[in-house]
Amino acid sequence: MFDNLSDKFHDAFKAISGKNKITEDNIEKTLADVRTALLEADVNFKVVKGFINAVKDKALGEKVVRGVNPGQKFIKIVHDELAGMMGEENKEINFERDGIVPILVVGLNGQGKTTFSGKLSLHLRKKKNKKVLLVPADTYRPAAKDQLITLAKQMDMDWFDSDLSMSPCEIAMSAMAYAKDNGKDVVIIDTAGRLHVDEELMSELSQMKEVMTPFNPEVLIVADAMTGQEAVNVARSFHESVGITGVVLSKMDSDARGGAALSISYVSGVPIRYISTGERMKDFELFHPDRLAGRILDMGDILSLVEKAEDEIDQKEAERMMKRLEKNKFTIDDFMKQMNMIGKLGSMGSIMKMIPGMGGALRGMGDITPAENEMKKIKVIISSMTKNERDDHKILNDSRIKRIAKGSGTTDGAVQDFLKKFKQMEKMIGPMMQMFKGGGMPAIPGMGGMPGAQTNGFRQMPGESGKKRKKGGKKGPWGGGGYFSK
Ligand SMILES: Nc1nc2c(ncn2[C@@H]2O[C@H](COP(=O)(O)OP(=O)(O)O)[C@@H](O)[C@H]2O)c(=O)[nH]1
Ligand SMILES: [Mg+2]
Incomplete structure (x- = not known):
């Protein structure tokens, strides 16, 4: 949904990004491109006309503020107009009224x-x-x-x-x-x-x-x-x-x-x-x-992602895992549980689209099926391990590795590869926990790290005031001060 439109908008904004002032001349091409993008998305032409006029008026009326990039300002104007066109805020039915x-x-x-x-x-x-x-x-x-x-x-x-x-x-x-x-x-x-x-x-x-x-x-x-x-x-x-x-x-x-x-x-x-x-x-x-x-x-939608996470992720399990992480006791079994938790949120692609800036990166990456397949393969490998092996990978000798490879329909090399990545991850956890102090999530082998794993939280989205985050004070799904929270 909207991939095409996002791409077109992205291209349209390029023309204005380097400019230090918004003028009638330099936004003309951008506006024309935005217009085409909306028409191609099958938006009613009258609506498009009104939209373009509104954006133009607002953009030209903008005072130049030192230090604020006109390109970003323009995107903000487009964002607010788009939201306005769709109705500003959520209007859920009032279910608290009297009677059925x-x-x-x-x-x-x-x-x-x-x-x-x-x-x-x-x-x-x-x-x-x-x-x-x-x-x-x-x-x-x-x-x-x-x-x-x-x-x-x-x-x-x-x-x-x-x-x-x-x-x-x-x-x-x-x-x-x-x-x-x-x-x-x-x-x-x-x-x-x-x-x-x-x-x-x-x-x-x-x-x-x-x-x-x-x-x-x-x-x-x-x-x-x-x-x-x-x-x-x-x-x-x-x-x-x-x-x-x-x-x-x-x-x-x-x-x-x-x-x-x-x-x-x-x-x-x-x-x-x-x-x-x-x-x-x-x-x-x-x-x-x-x-x-x-x-x-492409500003992402962190709020929806957090809500999804809160819905789908077992809070107790997540907290238990955070405690283990803090104690540096992260086993293959924990890792599997964590992959399954993330899996509940949806496909890798759909999660990434909700992270600011990742939507564009995702399209740039092209096909992410190989990474998703890699995750599946890892799950099969782990499924072929015994409980003891998952709790302590040090017992994995050559004959055990051979058995796991056979059981999972993979190769000795694939199992060794996973183990190598897991060990690397294990080494990173201690220092990372120090950094996050109660938040954060280790990188996942094969994915080159979960998006955002290296940064502690994200900026607020324009137009979202802090108080709108109803659940802002609560512990995030991955523990206090969490992975996705500010
Ligand atoms: N992909 C997708 N399919 C849907 C969605 N909503 C309904 N469907 C499918 O569309 C078909 C028709 O849905 P149904 O609820 O029976 O439509 P109705 O005739 O309006 O009651 C069914 O095959 C649904 O599974 C949706 O949001 N996404
Ligand atoms: Mg029906």
């Missing part, structure tokens, strides 16, 4: 409504401590009901056994009654879609919204980000006919050109609330315009 909150999930077929309904229920249970009821209300396709129920069962989420011979309105109302009787906080109704926007669908949804008025329903449209301008148009039609209260962009994991994310809220006047980033139930994020703007401009 009903959510109608609407949209065309195949956009990801059912998948999103499941994801949202999980998010609400995990993060908001809400009791959720999932309600299948697609009366046209019985398979749709099964799909939602299967998801519900997998997550151990309560679901409503809708009677598909009833109308969607009746289903919605009886689900609300059930929810009241059973102490639910949120009711998520997965509605039927169509292949195209049509009258029948719109009137069906309008009626549902109408009968639910006493409950003040939220109406979220799920729009496939891959469809670009089409997603924008569909959202607008739904808003005009039914009235929606939020947009969910799905399939943001694809290499969509990004135009939908950039212009859908601007064009429809409805905020993007969530994004769907894959087929698994946990591939879900709150939509943060400022963070996304940062990702697009």
Whole structure:
């Protein structure tokens, strides 16, 4: 997602980076390139026009401040405008209001409504401590009901056994009654879609919204980000006919050109609330315009990375490991556990993109599959070791190495190579722990070191004030003063 746009922006900014003043002349080419980049990303041309004018006005109005690089200033202006276009800040639905909150999930077929309904229920249970009821209300396709129920069962989420011979309105109302009787906080109704926007669908949804008025329903449209301008148009039609209260962009994991994310809220006047980033139930994020703007401009997105880490990493395990590290007792077993922890955050590529400056470096590196394969190979080698061997590699003699090579389908050389790297790492840990005093993470063989391992923390992203970091005071996932924190 957005790789292409990031590249284009990067090139566009080159023209201005060396200049010591922003003038109409020297930003002309940069602005033209930014314009092309946005149009190529499938952003609505009117939106692009407004965007370029705003950036130009702000850039020319900038006072020259000694010591501030005009190129960086320009990037900051573009960042803020991009974020503004996408809606400034995250607007999550208010789930703390009185009464049960009903959510109608609407949209065309195949956009990801059912998948999103499941994801949202999980998010609400995990993060908001809400009791959720999932309600299948697609009366046209019985398979749709099964799909939602299967998801519900997998997550151990309560679901409503809708009677598909009833109308969607009746289903919605009886689900609300059930929810009241059973102490639910949120009711998520997965509605039927169509292949195209049509009258029948719109009137069906309008009626549902109408009968639910006493409950003040939220109406979220799920729009496939891959469809670009089409997603924008569909959202607008739904808003005009039914009235929606939020947009969910799905399939943001694809290499969509990004135009939908950039212009859908601007064009429809409805905020993007969530994004769907894959087929698994946990591939879900709150939509943060400022963070996304940062990702697009290769400023990374440390805040999201930290949140991901806090979600996925077992805090106790991480702290236990830090203690061992401090005592210089880092074994192959610890190393394996650490690799697995990092693996939970996502692919190496997706993690790197969230680190400031690494997105560009990643594209420069080209294919990172070899490094990822190397990690896999190391995991297989370690899996072939016994517990004793993992706890103390000194016992690894030639015959043990031969056995491990055989067991892992690798060669003696590969096992020796890993051991050599592990020993190097072991030597580095002591001095490194001194440096970090409670933070930091050793380099991983084969990766040439985890990105950022040599620096203690990162700068704040422009536009992010310290107090916005809700969890800033807490211990980071890798211990106090942590690896990713300031
Ligand atoms: N890659 C990807 N696939 C998704 C995402 N959301 C949904 N899908 C897939 O898209 C297809 C349609 O999703 P579904 O939820 O059934 O769409 P619905 O017809 O709108 O209910 C399924 O194969 C999903 O697994 C997403 O965010 N990323
Ligand atoms: Mg569905």
